[in-house]
Amino acid sequence: xxxxxxxxxxxxxxxxxxxxxxxxxxxxxxxxxxxxxxxxxxxxxxxxxxxxxxxxxxxxxxxxxxxxxxxxxxxxxxxxxxxxxxxxxxxxxxxxxxxxxxxxxxxxxxxxxxxxxxxxxxxxxxxxxxxxxxxxxxxxxxxxxxxxxxxxxxxxxxxxxxxxxxxxxxxxxxxxxxxxxxxxxxxxxxxxxxxxxxxxxxxxxxxxxxxxxxxxxxxxxxxxxxxxxxxxxxxxxxxxxxxxxxxxxxxxxxxxxxxxxxxxxxxxxxxxxxxxxxxx
Numbered sequence: 001x002x003x004x005x006x007x008x009x010x011x012x013x014x015x016x017x018x019x020x021x022x023x024x025x026x027x028x029x030x031x032x033x034x035x036x037x038x039x040x041x042x043x044x045x046x047x048x049x050x051x052x053x054x055x056x057x058x059x060x061x062x063x064x065x066x067x068x069x070x071x072x073x074x075x076x077x078x079x080x081x082x083x084x085x086x087x088x089x090x091x092x093x094x095x096x097x098x099x100x101x102x103x104x105x106x107x108x109x110x111x112x113x114x115x116x117x118x119x120x121x122x123x124x125x126x127x128x129x130x131x132x133x134x135x136x137x138x139x140x141x142x143x144x145x146x147x148x149x150x151x152x153x154x155x156x157x158x159x160x161x162x163x164x165x166x167x168x169x170x171x172x173x174x175x176x177x178x179x180x181x182x183x184x185x186x187x188x189x190x191x192x193x194x195x196x197x198x199x200x201x202x203x204x205x206x207x208x209x210x211x212x213x214x215x216x217x218x219x220x221x222x223x224x225x226x227x228x229x230x231x232x233x234x235x236x237x238x239x240x241x242x243x244x245x246x247x248x249x250x251x252x253x254x255x256x257x258x259x260x261x262x263x264x265x266x267x268x269x270x271x272x273x274x275x276x277x278x279x280x
Contacts, residue, residue, distance in 0.1 A: 024070040025276050028084050028091040028269075031075035032219060033058050034240040038119060038264055039092035040064065046111055048277050057240045068279050079217055085269045089276055095158050095262035096236070099191040106157040109265035110274045119238040120162045121193070121262060122255035126226050130256055133174050134184045137209060138233060139257040140171035141200040150199045151192075151260055159192045160261050169203040180208035187214050187222035187234040192262070197235060219245075227251040 029039040037059040043049045050066035051059050061073040076084055078094050082101035085091045095105055105112055113119070123142055125135050141147070145166040151159050170176070184204070188194045194213050201211040214231060216222045222234040223245050237245075239255055246253060271277075 024072045025090070025271075026072045026074055026088040027266075028074045028076050028081050028088045029061075030078035030081060030092070030094060032078060032241065032244075033060065034238070034244050035078055035094060035264075036060055036075060038113075038240075039266075042092060042111060042113055042264060042266065046277075047279055058244065069277065071277075078219060085267060088269045089271045090266055091269055092264060092266045094264060096189045096191055096193065098265065098267070099155070099158060100189075103267060104156060104158060105263060105265040109267050112265040113263040119240065119261055119264070120258035121235065121238055121260055122242060123233055123235050123257040123259065124223075124226060124237070124242060124253050124255045125233045126229060127252035127254050129232070130254060133179055134182065134209075134232060135256055136171045136174050137176065137179060137204060137207075138184055138186070138200065138211075140167045140174070141169050141203040142196070142235075142257055142259045143167050144169040144199075144203060146203060147196060147199050147259065150196065154195070155192060158262065159196075160263070161259065162261050163259055170207070176207040176209065183210040183212050184233065185212045185214060185231045187216055187225055187231045187236070189217065189222075189236040190215050192260075193235045196260070223249070223251055223253050226253050 029036050034057055037057050040049065040051060040059050044051050049064050049071065052063045052065045055063035074088060079097055081091050081093045082097055098105055123139060129135055143163045143166060146169055148161040148163055148166045151161045186197055188197055194215050197211060197213045201213065204211050219237065222236050225231040226234050242253060242255060245251060
């Protein structure tokens with residue numbers, strides 16, 4: 001009887017292992033084209049998957065050529081990825097949403113991008129407004145030393161300033177007297193963009209120029225309201241996302257500054273380390 005029980009237990013354990021293997025590893029990624037590609041490129045850079053040649057910055061899971069671990073990718077709206085973290089093995093999260101969820105990329109992540117400027121976040125306005133005095137005033141303030149110092153002091157590497165020659169907060173070619181009393185509306189995600197804009201708000205308030213920050217939790221409306229003229233500028237996205245958005249929506253929103261980058265990172269959900277993603 002003991003021998004039979006031992007055999008049964010061995011079989012059950014073996015079947016359990018097979019089922020676990022069949023279930024595979026689940027990784028949640030943002031479902032918009034450029035951020036999904038960015039997540040997949042992070043995995044490829046770390047030798048976990050291989051994408052088809054030329055897949056590039058618009059790759060999706062359909063462009064995966066080699067997936068030796070049989071990873072199951074769950075495509076989730078970017079803002080919702082932190083919400084599914086506990087239900088998956090790993091999740092790759094945009095830093096603004098990670099910060100919002102209380103995660104610190106440099107402390108909590110298992111993999112993180114380098115601080116390259118290719119995915120730098122941009123200030124964007126409707127095409128035709130690039131030379132508007134309000135645009136120039138906004139750009140000078142966001143590219144200021146005050147903002148660069150705030151980013152360094154506040155985000156511990158989760159947000160990195162990309163401004164090489166910070167300003168004193170003002171553009172010498174702007175007639176701030178003529179701008180006095182006006183309001184510049186800016187659509188932004190709550191963190192870190194709206195937080196950074198609070199510093200911009202203080203800088204421009206000294207010239208009697210008001211900055212009204214309008215927070216959005218999604219990646220669609222901020223571009224739509226700028227394109228329609230309802231809001232003057234926005235601050236939430238990187239350049240590849242903006243390019244893809246314009247191409248797919250017929251919008252004419254253009255970047256005028258790229259003040260910071262937020263390295264994307266992979267976090268553990270059910271997994272406590274990277275062991276499950278070790279290839280070979």
